[in-house]
Amino acid sequence: MRLWDTIRMAAIGLATHRSRSLLTILGIVIGIGAIIVVVALGESGKQLIVGEIQNMGPKNVFIVPGREPTDVGGAGSTLFTDSLRESDLKDLEEKANVPNAVSVTPIVFGNITSIFENESYMGLIMGSTPDLVRLFDLTLATGDFFPDESVRQKEEVVVIGKKVADELFPTQDPVGQKIKIKNKNYRVVGVLAQKGQGSFVNFDETVIAPYTIVQQYILGIKHFQRMVVEVDDEANIANASRDIETLLRNNHDIDDPTKDDFFIMTQDDIVERIGTVTNIMTILLSAVAAISLIVGGVGIMNIMLVSVMERTREIGLRKALGATNRDILQQFLSEAIILTFSGGVIGLIIGVAIGITISLLIKYMFGIAFTFIFPVGGAIAGLAVSTIVGFVFGIFPARKAAQKSPMEALRYE
Amino acid sequence: MATEQHRHNDRPLVLSTKNLRKVYMIEDLEAIALRDISLDIHEGEFVSIMGPSGSGKSTLLQILGCLERPTDGKYLLDGKDLEHYSDDELAHIRNKKIGFIFQAFNLLPRLSVIDNVKLPLIYANIYEPERTRIAREMVTMVGLGERENFPTVKLSGGQKQRVAIARALVNDPKVIFADEPTGSLDSKSGAVILAFLQELHEQGHTIVMVTHESYVAAAAERIIHIKDGLIESDEWVEHRHRVKETDTIK
Numbered sequence: 001m002r003l004w005d006t007i008r009m010a011a012i013g014l015a016t017h018r019s020r021s022l023l024t025i026l027g028i029v030i031g032i033g034a035i036i037v038v039v040a041l042g043e044s045g046k047q048l049i050v051g052e053i054q055n056m057g058p059k060n061v062f063i064v065p066g067r068e069p070t071d072v073g074g075a076g077s078t079l080f081t082d083s084l085r086e087s088d089l090k091d092l093e094e095k096a097n098v099p100n101a102v103s104v105t106p107i108v109f110g111n112i113t114s115i116f117e118n119e120s121y122m123g124l125i126m127g128s129t130p131d132l133v134r135l136f137d138l139t140l141a142t143g144d145f146f147p148d149e150s151v152r153q154k155e156e157v158v159v160i161g162k163k164v165a166d167e168l169f170p171t172q173d174p175v176g177q178k179i180k181i182k183n184k185n186y187r188v189v190g191v192l193a194q195k196g197q198g199s200f201v202n203f204d205e206t207v208i209a210p211y212t213i214v215q216q217y218i219l220g221i222k223h224f225q226r227m228v229v230e231v232d233d234e235a236n237i238a239n240a241s242r243d244i245e246t247l248l249r250n251n252h253d254i255d256d257p258t259k260d261d262f263f264i265m266t267q268d269d270i271v272e273r274i275g276t277v278t279n280i281m282t283i284l285l286s287a288v289a290a291i292s293l294i295v296g297g298v299g300i301m302n303i304m305l306v307s308v309m310e311r312t313r314e315i316g317l318r319k320a321l322g323a324t325n326r327d328i329l330q331q332f333l334s335e336a337i338i339l340t341f342s343g344g345v346i347g348l349i350i351g352v353a354i355g356i357t358i359s360l361l362i363k364y365m366f367g368i369a370f371t372f373i374f375p376v377g378g379a380i381a382g383l384a385v386s387t388i389v390g391f392v393f394g395i396f397p398a399r400k401a402a403q404k405s406p407m408e409a410l411r412y413e
Numbered sequence: 414m415a416t417e418q419h420r421h422n423d424r425p426l427v428l429s430t431k432n433l434r435k436v437y438m439i440e441d442l443e444a445i446a447l448r449d450i451s452l453d454i455h456e457g458e459f460v461s462i463m464g465p466s467g468s469g470k471s472t473l474l475q476i477l478g479c480l481e482r483p484t485d486g487k488y489l490l491d492g493k494d495l496e497h498y499s500d501d502e503l504a505h506i507r508n509k510k511i512g513f514i515f516q517a518f519n520l521l522p523r524l525s526v527i528d529n530v531k532l533p534l535i536y537a538n539i540y541e542p543e544r545t546r547i548a549r550e551m552v553t554m555v556g557l558g559e560r561e562n563f564p565t566v567k568l569s570g571g572q573k574q575r576v577a578i579a580r581a582l583v584n585d586p587k588v589i590f591a592d593e594p595t596g597s598l599d600s601k602s603g604a605v606i607l608a609f610l611q612e613l614h615e616q617g618h619t620i621v622m623v624t625h626e627s628y629v630a631a632a633a634e635r636i637i638h639i640k641d642g643l644i645e646s647d648e649w650v651e652h653r654h655r656v657k658e659t660d661t662i663k
Binding site for chain 2: 318
């Protein structure tokens with residue numbers, strides 16, 4: 001018997017009890033769906049942080065407000081802590097406090113809508129200093145980046161990303177035009193060259209303005225969401241980090257390092273930490289997944305046993321017509337595997353849908369460049385595991401079916 | 414058994430049993446279904462096996478149909494001793510050499526007429542488009558060509574039994590076993606099925622039919638009576654009743 005015939009027969013068998021088949025695979029659907037969601041979001045979160053690292057540069061020390069997140073999902077909470085203040089910036093800039101510091105760059109960001117005549121664009125606003133150009137290796141397509149003077153004078157000037165420029169100014173040169181943000185006009189002084197998605201921030205979709213004006217008129221905050229300290233040499237990163245910690249603890253009246261309301265990220269730190277976090281998460285998830293799949297598998301076995309009992313007569317007939325034990329075994333095993341595999345596929349689709357929804361919610365609610373990443377490995381593993389579950393829990397009922405004697409089976413009423 | 418009774422003994426043997434015995438163990442009790450059955454059936458014969466219920470006639474048909482193994486004795490089908498055949502080899506024999514017609518039709522209700530007829534071909538590893546061609550030929554032969562895509566659950570009893578006949582013939586078997594083929598049918602449809610079996614016999618098919626009703630048995634040319642697991646009589650029908658499709662068997 002060819003594989004195709006076996007599969008076709010199994011499919012007909014399953015279609016006969018459609019609603020039962022669907023209910024049976026629910027356990028597998030939920031199990032695989034849950035795995036996909038968590039793996040995908042974990043992957044996206046990891047990618048978010050990896051993106052941040054890639055943007056960091058080896059000589060930069062990032063200061064982030066809030067407690068150091070202990071898991072990947074905790075990164076979002078750092079956006080709501082207001083512990084980094086103007087006074088911290090001033091003190092960090094003092095050469096005596098952090099001798100190895102070359103520059104200190106504050107960053108604030110949020111979501112805004114920019115308007116030019118009839119066009120509007122919703123995207124990220126970033127407030128910073130001209131140091132940003134060097135830190136993130138930005139190049140300008142036209143115009144210039146605003147100077148330090150603009151930051152001190154709180155000038156209403158902006159540099160806009162490529163996509164922002166294309167959307168707001170489809171026909172004319174943006175430089176010199178005024179766009180409206182929160183009822184205030186800002187003069188466009190420069191347009192960034194296309195850069196593409198660098199996970200932390202997509203500069204193409206970003207409007208950059210002096211941080212002073214963004215804090216006061218656009219976001220209405222007095223703190224910073226990031227500070228970047230550029231260190232003179234990679235070898236001095238550890239020294240500089242220690243100096244920064246001492247200074248900030250002093251400024252924030254903190255004696256106990258476990259009560260820090262900020263933390264420091266360097267490229268090396270994070271690369272190491274992500275590895276650990278991902279490993280722990282993978283192990284935990286595998287455990288949860290294994291339990292849900294075993295439960296689902298037992299459900300499948302149960303239903304298959306009922307099905308074999310109910311179809312004793314069909315089995316007998318098939319044997320009378322020439323089906324071998326192997327043919328019957330294959331038919332029922334295929335039914336179990338088709339059940340669990342389609343459970344896996346449905347779970348995968350639902351998981352991806354939920355993952356995309358959550359990613360979009362995170363992106364628009366928190367303004368983080370959180371993009372859904374299809375978990376290729378998770379998907380393959382999920383489908384493989386659901387197939388294996390079908391095999392493992394289907395083999396016993398299928399054997400029972402195959403062992404029925406043709407006469408016994410025909411006599412069964 | 415007198416020699417002159419074997420009108421077809423010039424033809425090759427299809428079935429041959431010698432001292433066939435079948436004992437069932439029900440809990441700890443022995444139930445003897447067949448004591449000692451020796452019989453020969455030649456190619457082209459239409460044989461009825463008759464007997465009251467419990468006589469062992471069904472058991473005999475099951476053993477002849479390779480659905481059961483005898484406890485003792487020899488059974489040769491198409492010249493081959495089946496004693497040491499494995500389950501799968503017996504499945505192969507059932508598939509290639511035997512066609513079954515059951516009292517309860519035993520069709521798969523969700524499948525269409527033609528898909529039911531195709532079943533033995535699937536297990537015989539005959540693939541499309543040959544599979545459809547052969548099945549369609551059989552469905553047309555039993556007069557259901559226009560209904561080949563009907564689910565069998567929608568057919569009448571007589572039509573269902575015709576599908577079963579098409580299915581029994583589809584692998585061109587050596588012998589057709591019919592177990593009370595009219596038992597679930599009204600008299601009119603029963604007559605149609607019997608007429609059909611006689612027609613198949615005239616075309617040269619070997620048919621062994623189990624029944625407990627003498628007017629059904631009389632459609633055959635040879636009647637074997639079984640009682641208490643032994644052959645009571647084995648006779649040729651002198652004036653065989655030719656069933657017409659318009660007959661209503663009682």
